[in-house]
Amino acid sequence: MNMLLDGFIAPLDDFLAASVRTATPLALAALGECVTERSGVINIGLEGSIICGALAATIAAGSVGVSVGFAAGLTAGLLVTVLFALFTVYLRADQIITGTAITLLSLGLTGLLYKSVYGSTGVGLTTPTTSAVEVPLLSSIPLVGRALFAQPLVTYALYLLVPAMAWWFFRTHGGLALRAVGESPDAAMAAGVQPRRVQALAVLFGGAMAGLAGATLVLAQSGTFVENMSAGKGFIAIAIVVLGRWTPFGVAGAALLFGAASALQYLFQSLGWNAVPYQLFLVLPYVLTLIVLARASGRTAAPAALARRELTLG
Amino acid sequence: MNATFALFRLAYRNAIACVAVAAIALSTAACGGSADTDGVGAQNGSFKVALLTPGPITDQAWNAGAYAGLVAIKDSLGASISHIQTRTPAEFEENFRQYGAQGYALVIGHGFEFQDAAMRVAPDYPNTVFVCTSGNTTGPNLAGMNFAFEEASYQAGMIAGQLTKTGTIGAIGGQELPPVRASFIAFERGAKLTNPDVNVLVSYLGTWDDVSAGKEQTLAQVARGADIVFQNADAAGLGIFAAARERNVLTFGANANQNDIAPEHIIGSVYIDLPKALMSVARDVQGGTFTSTIYQFGLRANVVSLVINPRLADRIPPALLARVDSVGNAIREGRFSEMNDVLQPADRRQDSAAGTP
Incomplete structure (x- = not known):
């Protein structure tokens, strides 16, 4: 009996820990995008911020240290979105086209920079990484303790960020202004809010968070940089925002779900359960997103002015 | 009049913006990541x-x-x-x-x-x-x-089969392409030759780029008891090495001589002299x-080979190494039929002598 229990608990423990690890960078990027989208801007260039954050983190961590690496990743992600904010918020260019261009630009640019810094065939880098920090007491809670409380510090920052963001969204003037701009820029303007400024700040925040997600991929997980290592995580983050219904807690939960789907796939393959193709688990969260979208078609939670090019209807 | 002008200005600005960003993006993509x-x-x-x-x-x-x-x-x-x-x-x-x-x-x-x-x-x-x-x-x-990546994969399997202490070894691939699958089958057979009871876990990442997926998949296999992980995942393989370092397990390099990337954890590389x-x-x-x-x-053309990492060579018993070499010789001389069903039909033809027409 005990053996049977062990045989079940041990994989579950690993699975939960892997879920949280995989979800962390996704949640960071998605929370940032959540703020951006609440202001009425959809940033498809998120992938670009992630990959730039990853490269900047790699270079900075290798030459200075891990904490500087995180700061560098955040800054790089932010700088990428300066370009995006300039074109979409101030010049009112099409958000989808600009975002796509920024993603392509970043994937190309990081490859170019990586080769110019480390040579044309790369080096198989090993960068310093943060190790997991166990929270005393909490980490010894059965089952979920180690999964939730034996993680790198950046994950704990996320635990604080989610409730803080929820409070800010729905309980402060700043949050109200943000949501107002995303729903009706005209009304916001009439109430004395400057929509462009709000949108620009929201876009920059999203970029910084995506850059932090990229830094996490390198400094808290893989310990190396590889071209295209963002591997579509920016786009997954956008899906997570939809699934999370544009609320911080919803987004965090959706990110965990996406992380869990990946972890489940790792677990099943390692258990040798190959009867079900692994691809099925990878599409699972997307199917869920579609279902949520379809169910909510009548009463959408999306900001009304999302992706709108003209700021005012006048 | 005013409205027309505003419209014109709007269209003009948008066109400029889109063209500018797209141009930067395309030119960088063209000279950077892509070509x-x-x-x-x-x-x-x-x-x-x-x-x-x-x-x-x-x-x-x-x-x-x-x-x-x-x-x-x-x-x-x-x-x-x-x-x-x-x-x-x-x-x-x-x-x-x-x-x-x-x-x-x-x-x-x-x-x-x-x-x-x-x-x-x-x-x-x-x-x-x-x-x-x-x-x-x-x-x-x-x-x-x-x-004939399979030939050296078989040799790698022989080593993994004997060196595993847990009796479980793993193999992780990028995408499930026929050559990758064939090499994993060869690896498994090689392992079973030296250790008939060995348990082999096989996983695919579905990507060649996602390093964190490579690492997580390895951690999952290690958690299931694997102490040696064979891989063929290109860039994502770097994540497999990261996991090997973190959990102190052994692994193999693939395609290139990767022995120096994780010198304390890569026993050897299945090398293709591309x-x-x-x-x-x-x-x-x-x-x-x-x-x-x-x-x-293949081995015969001396294009594919198993390159042992000299820093970990002392972990391989001389008798095992001799056995690996004798299988290598049998393959070169065409006396080895263990993998005839694995190799793609053309594989069974003679190796081209590299460098001669």
Whole structure:
């Protein structure tokens, strides 16, 4: 009996820990995008911020240290979105086209920079990484303790960020202004809010968070940089925002779900359960997103002015 | 009047913005991640060789080896070379056509996945030779190049089978391509030769780029008891090495000699001497001796080999090493039939002698 229990608990423990690890960078990027989208801007260039954050983190961590690496990743992600904010918020260019261009630009640019810094065939880098920090007491809670409380510090920052963001969204003037701009820029303007400024700040925040997600991929997980290592995580983050219904807690939960789907796939393959193709688990969260979208078609939670090019209807 | 002007201004600004961003993006993508043309090389541009890789040439593995081969072709044969990194099958075909139209003599699609596109494009450019590595189809100007990766994978399996302390070993691949699957089967059989009770876990990542997926998949296998993990995942393989360091398990390098990437954890590399293989085909094309065939490169041609990491060599008992070598000799002499059903049919033909027409 005990053996049977062990045989079940041990994989579950690993699975939960892997879920949280995989979800962390996704949640960071998605929370940032959540703020951006609440202001009425959809940033498809998120992938670009992630990959730039990853490269900047790699270079900075290798030459200075891990904490500087995180700061560098955040800054790089932010700088990428300066370009995006300039074109979409101030010049009112099409958000989808600009975002796509920024993603392509970043994937190309990081490859170019990586080769110019480390040579044309790369080096198989090993960068310093943060190790997991166990929270005393909490980490010894059965089952979920180690999964939730034996993680790198950046994950704990996320635990604080989610409730803080929820409070800010729905309980402060700043949050109200943000949501107002995303729903009706005209009304916001009439109430004395400057929509462009709000949108620009929201876009920059999203970029910084995506850059932090990229830094996490390198400094808290893989310990190396590889071209295209963002591997579509920016786009997954956008899906997570939809699934999370544009609320911080919803987004965090959706990110965990996406992380869990990946972890489940790792677990099943390692258990040798190959009867079900692994691809099925990878599409699972997307199917869920579609279902949520379809169910909510009548009463959408999306900001009304999302992706709108003209700021005012006048 | 005012409204028209505003509209005009809006349209004008948008057009400028979109064009500007798109232009920057495309130009950077063209010279950065995607393509670098080293248009030096041959005078008169007589002998032009192009390489398409499915991933970045900074992967320290499959793609890096091919790029080294391309550079060798430039240096030794005086060719002018071009490399492009491609992503999707639609791009494969488009790039093949581009090179065909530009009069390239030899275009190499680096991987099994390029084969369908090459088959479609080859008839339209009869003066260009298209070669797909790991390909198994031929046409008048289309050749395949088969690496018997399985042979050295079998040897790696023999070592893993005997060295495992837990009795469980793993294998992790990028995408489930036939050559990858075949090499894992060979690895498993090799392991069962030295350890009939060994348990082999096989996982695929579904990607060649996602390092964190590589790491997580390895952690999952290690959690299930694997203490040696074989891999064939290109850039994502770097994540497998990261996990091996973190959990102190052993692993193997693949495609290139990766022993130095994690010198304390890589027992050896299943090495493909891609420069040697690509050079021999390029020589045939340049010398006019190209015939449509499937080039066979394995242990016998000394293109595929298992390169033991000297720093961990003392972990392999001499008797095991002798056994591995004797299997290697049997393969070279064509006396080894354990894998006949695994290898693709063409594999059973004799190895081409690398470097001779």
